[in-house]
Structures are given as structure tokens and as C-alpha cells.
Amino acid sequence: MADDTQDNKTPQDTPKSTPESSVEKKVTTPTPDSAPEKPAPKAVAKPKPPAKPKAPAEPPVAPSADKLVVSSSPHFLNDESIPKIMHNVVLALVPAMAASVYYYGLRAVLLLVVCLVTCLVTEHLFLMARKRPTKIYDGSAAITGILLGLMLPPGFSIFGAILGSFFAVAVGKQLFGGLGYNIFNPALLGRAFLMATYPVMSTSWMEPRTVQAAVDAVSAATPLALLKFEGEFSPVLNMFTGNVAGSMGETSVIAILIGGLFLRYKGYINWKLPLGYLGTIAMFSGIFWLIDPSKYANPLFHLCAGGAMLGAWFMVTDMVTSPTTPKGQWIFVVCAGILAVVIRLFGGLPEGVMYSILFMNAFVPLINRHTRPKIFGTMKRNSH
Amino acid sequence: MATHNSLGHEFKKGLWADIHPFRVLLGLCPALAVTNSFVNGLAMGLAALFVMVSANVIVSVFRKLIVSEVRIPAYVVIISSLVTITDLFLAAMFPAISKALGPYIPLIIVNCMILGRVEAFAAKNPVLPTVMDSLGIGVGFTISLCIMGGLREVLGFGSIMGFQVLGSWFEPWIIMILPAGAFLVLGGLIALVNYINDKKAAKAS
Numbered sequence: 229m230a231d232d233t234q235d236n237k238t239p240q241d242t243p244k245s246t247p248e249s250s251v252e253k254k255v256t257t258p259t260p261d262s263a264p265e266k267p268a269p270k271a272v273a274k275p276k277p278p279a280k281p282k283a284p285a286e287p288p289v290a291p292s293a294d295k296l297v298v299s300s301s302p303h304f305l306n307d308e309s310i311p312k313i314m315h316n317v318v319l320a321l322v323p324a325m326a327a328s329v330y331y332y333g334l335r336a337v338l339l340l341v342v343c344l345v346t347c348l349v350t351e352h353l354f355l356m357a358r359k360r361p362t363k364i365y366d367g368s369a370a371i372t373g374i375l376l377g378l379m380l381p382p383g384f385s386i387f388g389a390i391l392g393s394f395f396a397v398a399v400g401k402q403l404f405g406g407l408g409y410n411i412f413n414p415a416l417l418g419r420a421f422l423m424a425t426y427p428v429m430s431t432s433w434m435e436p437r438t439v440q441a442a443v444d445a446v447s448a449a450t451p452l453a454l455l456k457f458e459g460e461f462s463p464v465l466n467m468f469t470g471n472v473a474g475s476m477g478e479t480s481v482i483a484i485l486i487g488g489l490f491l492r493y494k495g496y497i498n499w500k501l502p503l504g505y506l507g508t509i510a511m512f513s514g515i516f517w518l519i520d521p522s523k524y525a526n527p528l529f530h531l532c533a534g535g536a537m538l539g540a541w542f543m544v545t546d547m548v549t550s551p552t553t554p555k556g557q558w559i560f561v562v563c564a565g566i567l568a569v570v571i572r573l574f575g576g577l578p579e580g581v582m583y584s585i586l587f588m589n590a591f592v593p594l595i596n597r598h599t600r601p602k603i604f605g606t607m608k609r610n611s612h
Numbered sequence: 613m614a615t616h617n618s619l620g621h622e623f624k625k626g627l628w629a630d631i632h633p634f635r636v637l638l639g640l641c642p643a644l645a646v647t648n649s650f651v652n653g654l655a656m657g658l659a660a661l662f663v664m665v666s667a668n669v670i671v672s673v674f675r676k677l678i679v680s681e682v683r684i685p686a687y688v689v690i691i692s693s694l695v696t697i698t699d700l701f702l703a704a705m706f707p708a709i710s711k712a713l714g715p716y717i718p719l720i721i722v723n724c725m726i727l728g729r730v731e732a733f734a735a736k737n738p739v740l741p742t743v744m745d746s747l748g749i750g751v752g753f754t755i756s757l758c759i760m761g762g763l764r765e766v767l768g769f770g771s772i773m774g775f776q777v778l779g780s781w782f783e784p785w786i787i788m789i790l791p792a793g794a795f796l797v798l799g800g801l802i803a804l805v806n807y808i809n810d811k812k813a814a815k816a817s
Contacts, residue, residue, distance in 0.1 A: 385783065399796075424787035 653761025
């Protein structure tokens with residue numbers, strides 16, 4: 229019997245030790261967490277109370293002289309703030325939104341509004357549940373909602389849009405810890421979730437209003453699907469303006485370009501990212517085009533088709549989910565571009581932009597770690 | 613009286629405190645792989661329950677005979693004989709389920725949950741506590757798989773045990789019957805269990 233009682237401890241050890249350690253944690257964690265939070269306004273009386281050292285969205289621009297706050301990206305050095313940048317990104321998306329409304333009518337308005345509102349509400353609820361100050365006005369959740377809406381087919385169900393938006397913000401962003409901590413681009417993650425959840429609805433497109441005047445909702449294939457499954461080339465000019473079937477905001481290249489160039493003009497995006505991505509797509513698809521022009525489409529087609537433009541200007545350039553070092557950015561965009569073309573040409577799906585960016589997002593921490601700039605003046609280690 | 617209490621405890625701990633897929637995170641391979649419907653989850657759970665209890669009892673009976681240097685091979689031989697019985701039984705009596713579960717029934721042989729219980733408990737304890745312990749863990753495992761399978765079936769097919777429970781308005785979430793859905797459901801359930809435990813701990817302290 230003594231043998232019995234002694235050995236019984238082994239399985240019991242696990243549940244026993246967990247409450248103990250959690251109690252210990254609970255005792256210790258409030259001290260660092262709440263200490264800078266509460267006394268800060270009282271005792272220090274800084275002009276701006278540095279709201280929690282953890283909050284990533286707060287500008288780390290000289291919060292106070294006494295400590296260095298290291299927070300996650302996005303980083304910036306000038307007087308820009310995250311809300312300002314995000315609101316300008318929303319502004320940059322206006323042409324694409326306008327194009328989607330022009331080509332798909334009220335349906336586009338409805339889907340965009342549903343995505344936007346769901347993202348904001350989800351963000352608010354999660355921040356409330358985590359007892360954080362609400363940050364839905366900083367625009368990051370709004371961008372997620374708009375981008376997700378732009379990536380949806382025009383005939384998508386409203387419930388599906390709500391589900392995807394919820395997933396994008398809840399799982400893609402808040403479960404990782406909020407803005408700055410997410411590994412994957414939330415909008416793309418939401419789109420990928422919808423792709424797996426509603427595979428049929430996610431890939432059934434319709435002609436824009438401008439193509440067929442009288443009848444509404446005529447189903448049609450995207451240029452990429454036409455090429456892949458029918459071997460049919462679509463005119464590039466139509467794809468440039470957006471007069472083809474496709475996801476609501478992805479089709480109009482010109483509208484996306486206007487927004488993207490506006491962002492570049494404001495200096496929010498690094499030219500390496502979009503141009504590197506598009507250049508890789510063009511060069512890599514160009515190789516195949518040169519080999520067999522009758523089978524493979526020309527690079528211009530690949531640049532204008534599908535989500536390449538929207539992905540290049542608004543998702544590859546996501547400050548949170550792209551590498552921070554110049555070398556790392558090159559690795560990121562070149563690999564993503566090659567992946568996108570490989571999926572388009574040889575994969576089962578007609579479009580590969582979404583998965584190429586999501587796939588490379590997963591490697592960003594690794595890329596960042598291995599492309600750290602060398603510290604000036606240090607010796608090269610032989611053992612390395 | 614003391615023995616009685618501890619026996620009840622051995623049984624109960626498998627149902628919540630040590631519920632394997634959600635708290636100890638063992639036995640995840642079958643929990644993720646075959647829970648795309650309620651029936652599959654139940655069948656897998658019952659198969660594992662049978663192997664679990666029998667293997668534990670056999671090991672417990674022979675615990676003084678098994679030489680400690682070769683105990684793992686000995687356990688594997690015992691478990692694999694039992695798994696073969698289960699596999700052949702399912703193939704003979706329920707060919708459809710056997711086909712749906714595929715290679716995951718033979719894979720019970722290397723299920724860390726069963727090997728873990730045998731190594732950690734049955735090898736050191738008399739038969740009676742071992743029975744209670746393995747029964748508790750096995751039942752907890754079966755319930756976990758049924759919950760996961762039920763959730764995934766409802767969301768992925770709109771049905772439960774083959775009966776349509778959600779109306780035609782419901783567009784099934786295909787992702788839930790894909791592997792990604794298994795991870796989503798498992799993650800959600802682990803979070804829920806942790807949340808409840810945290811609440812309990814907060815109330816207790």
C-alpha cells in the first residue's frame with residue numbers, strides 16, 4: 229500500500245504544480261504590468277502618459293527620458309503616427325473601392341461596409357475583453373476590413389463576409405496580441421479562411437456591370453482561370469482598367485496603381501517591396517513566356533491579372549508582416565514572387581498571390597533574424 | 613475508505629484535470645486526424661479506450677515480471693496485440709468505420725497517451741487503481757473526441773451523426789472537415805478549458 233500511495237504522486241504532480249506556478253505568476257505579473265500604468269499619470273506627470281510599455285501602437289518617439297521602450301513594428305522616426313499612416317492607407321484604397329463600386333454596383337458597397345463594420349466591431353470587442361483601450365479609430369482594423377472586402381468575389385454571401393472579417397481580426401490579429409504582433413496579414417488570412425470554408429463561393433465570379441448591361445449576376449471566369457482551364461488569353465487592356473471578372477477590388481489595375489503611388493509619394497512604403505514583387509513575377513513568368521508564348525501568358529498579363537497588383541501595393545508592403553532589413557525585404561519579395569508564379573503556372577489553383585504572401589509571411593521572423601546588419605567595427609567571428 | 617476515495621479520484625482526474633487532448637496535450641494525432649465526424653470520433657475514442665484499459669491491466673498484472681531494461685518493447689508488444697484485435701474486430705463488424713479511420717487504428721500502437729499511461733501509472737500500481745485510472749483517461753479521451761467530432765460535423769456538414777440538424781440556409785464550412793479545421797477546433801477547445809480553469813483558480817484564491 230505504501231508503494232501505491234507513493235507512486236500515485238507521479239500522475240498527480242502535474243495538476244498540483246500547475247496551480248502553484250499559476251499562482252506565482254499571478255502574484256508577479258500584476259506588478260510590472262500595472263505599476264507603470266497607474267503611478268505614471270500621478271507621480272511622473274509626463275505630458276503624455278506612456279500608455280503601457282507593451283502597447284505596440286503607441287509611438288515610441290521619445291516616450292520619456294528614463295527608459296527605452298522597445299516595441300514591435302511598425303516603427304517610425306518622424307512626426308507620423310500610426311493613425312495618420314493608416315488613415316492615409318485607407319485614403320489610398322479609395323480609388324480601388326470606387327472602381328469596385330463602379331464595376332459591381334451596390335453589391336460592392338454592401339460587402340465593403342459589412343467587412344469594415346465587422347472588423348471594427350470585432351477589434352473593439354477583443355480589445356474590451358483584453359481590457360485594453362479601444363484603438364478602432366487608428367484605422368488598422370478598417371484597412372483589414374476594406375482589403376478583405378476588395379478581395380471577395382462580388383457575389384459573396386453577407387454571412388460569409390462577416391465570418392471572414394471576424395476571423396481576420398480575431399484569429400489573424402487579436403489572438404496574436406493585436407497590431408504589431410500578428411505574423412500573417414490579417415486580411416489575407418481571412419481570405420484564405422474563406423477560401424477553405426466556402427471553396428465554391430470563393431471562386432465563382434461574375435461579369436462586371438459594364439460588360440453585360442441588362443442581366444445581373446452572370447457568372448464568369450477570371451482571366452487567370454480562363455487561361456488555366458480553357459487556355460484562353462484575355463485582353464490586357466480590359467484587365468488594366470478592371471473590365472473583367474474577378475474579385476471586387478483586384479481587377480482594376482489603374483485604380484490600385486493610383487493608390488499605391490500615393491502611398492509611395494507619402495513615403496509609407498519601401499519601393500523594394502512592391503516593385504521587387506512585381507518585377508519577380510514579371511521576370512519569372514517572362515522566362516516561361518519566352519520558352520513557349522502560345523502556352524504561357526506574357527509578363528504583362530501576369531502583372532495585371534488576379535491579385536498581383538493589390539497584393540504588391542497593399543499586402544506585401546504591410547509594415548507588420550514584412551521584413552525590416554533591406555536584404556530581408558529582397559529575399560521576401562523574390563521568394564513570394566516566384567511562389568506566386570509557380571502556383572499560377574503549375575499549381576492546382578489559378579491564382580497564387582494570396583498563398584505566396586501568406587507563405588512568406590511565416591518566414592519573416594526567420595528572415596529578420598538572419599539578415600541583421602553587421603555591427604560596424606566588430607570582428608568577424610571565426611567560429612561562426 | 614481511503615482507497616475508495618483515491619479510486620474515485622483516479623477515475624475523475626481523467627475527465628477534467630488530466631483530460632488528455634486538452635490539458636496534457638497527448639493523443640493529439642487521432643484527435644486531429646479522425647474527428648471529422650461524430651461517429652468517427654466516437655469509434656476512435658472507444659477503440660483507444662479498449663486498448664488503453666486492457667493494456668494497462670495487463671501491464672499492471674505483469675509489472676513485477678517485466679524487466680525494466682526491455683519494458684518499452686514489452687509494452688509495445690502488448691499494445692500492438694490489442695490494437696490488432698481492435699483493428700480486425702472493426703474491420704469485421706464495422707467495415708465502413710474501419711475504412712474511414714484508415715491507418716489511424718493501427719497507429720494507436722504508438723499513441724503516446726497509452727504508452728504514457730502504461731509507463732507512468734500501470735507499471736507502478738496495482739490492478740484496481742490502474743483500471744480506474746485508465747478508464748478515466750480513456751473515457752475523457754473519448755468524450756474529447758466526441759466533442760471535437762460533433763463540433764466539426766455540425767459546422768462542416770450541418771449534421772450530427774448523419775442527421776441534418778442545420779437547415780438548408782446553412783452553408784457548410786468546408787474548412788471544418790479539413791485538417792485546418794481540426795487545429796482551429798482543438799485550439800478553441802484548449803483555450804476554453806484553460807479559460808474555465810483560470811476562472812476556477814481565480815475563484816479559489
